[in-house]
Amino acid sequence: MKLKKLALAAATIAALASAHAQISDNVVRIGVLTDLSGVYSDVSGKGTVVATQMAIDDFIARDRPAFRIEMVSADHQNKGDIAANKAREWFERDRVDVASELVTTSVALAVQKIAKEKNRIALVSGAASTRVTNEDCNDVTVHWTYDTYAVANGTAKAVTKTGGKKWFFLTADYAFGHSLETDASAVVKANGGEVLGAVRHPFPGSDFSSFLLKAQGSGAQIIGLANAGGDTINSIKQAAEFGVTPKQSLAGLLMFITDVHSLGLKVTQNMYLTEGFYWNLNDETRAWSKRFFDVHKRMPTMVQAGQYSSVMHYLKAVKAIGTDDTAKVMTQMKKTPVNDFFAKGGTIRDDGRMVHDMYLLQVKKPAESTTPWDYYHVRATIPAAEAFQPLSASKCPLVAKK
Numbered sequence: 001m002k003l004k005k006l007a008l009a010a011a012t013i014a015a016l017a018s019a020h021a022q023i024s025d026n027v028v029r030i031g032v033l034t035d036l037s038g039v040y041s042d043v044s045g046k047g048t049v050v051a052t053q054m055a056i057d058d059f060i061a062r063d064r065p066a067f068r069i070e071m072v073s074a075d076h077q078n079k080g081d082i083a084a085n086k087a088r089e090w091f092e093r094d095r096v097d098v099a100s101e102l103v104t105t106s107v108a109l110a111v112q113k114i115a116k117e118k119n120r121i122a123l124v125s126g127a128a129s130t131r132v133t134n135e136d137c138n139d140v141t142v143h144w145t146y147d148t149y150a151v152a153n154g155t156a157k158a159v160t161k162t163g164g165k166k167w168f169f170l171t172a173d174y175a176f177g178h179s180l181e182t183d184a185s186a187v188v189k190a191n192g193g194e195v196l197g198a199v200r201h202p203f204p205g206s207d208f209s210s211f212l213l214k215a216q217g218s219g220a221q222i223i224g225l226a227n228a229g230g231d232t233i234n235s236i237k238q239a240a241e242f243g244v245t246p247k248q249s250l251a252g253l254l255m256f257i258t259d260v261h262s263l264g265l266k267v268t269q270n271m272y273l274t275e276g277f278y279w280n281l282n283d284e285t286r287a288w289s290k291r292f293f294d295v296h297k298r299m300p301t302m303v304q305a306g307q308y309s310s311v312m313h314y315l316k317a318v319k320a321i322g323t324d325d326t327a328k329v330m331t332q333m334k335k336t337p338v339n340d341f342f343a344k345g346g347t348i349r350d351d352g353r354m355v356h357d358m359y360l361l362q363v364k365k366p367a368e369s370t371t372p373w374d375y376y377h378v379r380a381t382i383p384a385a386e387a388f389q390p391l392s393a394s395k396c397p398l399v400a401k402k
Contacts, residue, residue: 022323039230080110105176145306154274168220
């Protein structure tokens with residue numbers, strides 16, 4: 001009997017040792033590359049670092065992994081070359097296993113190429129362009145929270161169907177803005193609307209006066225803001241200052257709860273927007289968001305909530321298969337549904353797109369808001385199958401054409 005117990009103990013130790021050997025240096029390292037100082041710092045920034053640490057702490061407390069988990073973070077300054085160099089340094093020198101968050105499309109596109117080259121994983125929460133899972137897709141990248149197709153599909157459709165038929169776009173002049181304008185234009189036209197033109201502004205921008213005057217001169221009913229973060233906030237402020245609104249209406253094609261908070265309900269009331277997460281959606285989202293607020297003192301954006309969800313899903317995959325091998329982890333992540341406070345029944349497709357329900361929201365009037373950060377009416381749930389670009393339209397070479 002004693003020999004059997006010794007044999008069992010030896011087998012257990014051997015199994016644990018084998019599991020440890022499959023985790024490179026017995027440490028899983030997660031890198032958070034984000035905008036800590038620029039136009040997207042409220043949307044992502046320090047809040048995504050907080051969300052990542054929450055995910056790590058929760059995973060350790062609940063799953064008690066045998067391996068260590070470490071986090072590193074850096075400010076990419078919204079520049080693809082800086083992000084690519086940092087990712088390369090992390091992968092080659094610091095043995096980072098996954099680069100995450102990656103707000104700003106130029107950053108995500110640059111880093112996912114380095115991740116493929118170095119056989120590491122890229123988890124994209126903040127970047128928007130569908131290019132991430134279309135023509136620039138690869139088998140080590142997952143696009144988690146939202147994309148330009150999903151937000152345009154919700155907001156542009158709702159605004160056009162309620163009478164906003166003539167559009168003019170104010171567009172950030174880089175890959176994200178171009179993608180958002182293209183996707184929104186397609187939705188407007190498909191729903192009986194007309195695009196009268198577009199003007200492109202530098203990224204990031206500060207003075208939008210000349211661009212807004214062109215939009216005003218177009219005679220469009222709707223000025224579609226194909227920008228985000230600080231650019232969207234400044235566009236809305238200056239549109240009011242120059243008398244563009246309320247004569248013409250604005251459609252914030254990518255707006256976040258932090259934008260509404262900064263601008264106030266008086267300025268943003270009745271605007272439609274589409275998000276993948278709202279803190280006040282249900283008991284589960286409220287509970288997680290309260291924990292986040294206790295640390296960050298602001299309610300989470302969908303990028304920050306999506307960051308937690310993606311990191312947690314990654315860590316669970318590593319523990320389930322006992323290795324941080326890139327190909328094996330990606331296989332496990334893709335075959336495992338996402339069921340957490342962020343998404344129910346979410347799935348990762350062959351193109352790397354995590355599909356989940358999105359929400360069409362409308363900003364409340366000041367008198368309708370009863371508590372701090374109570375900013376939205378939930379007007380519709382957009383099912384995952386409708387929210388994101390169908391695989392039949394994919395340009396990703398990983399998707400088998402039937």
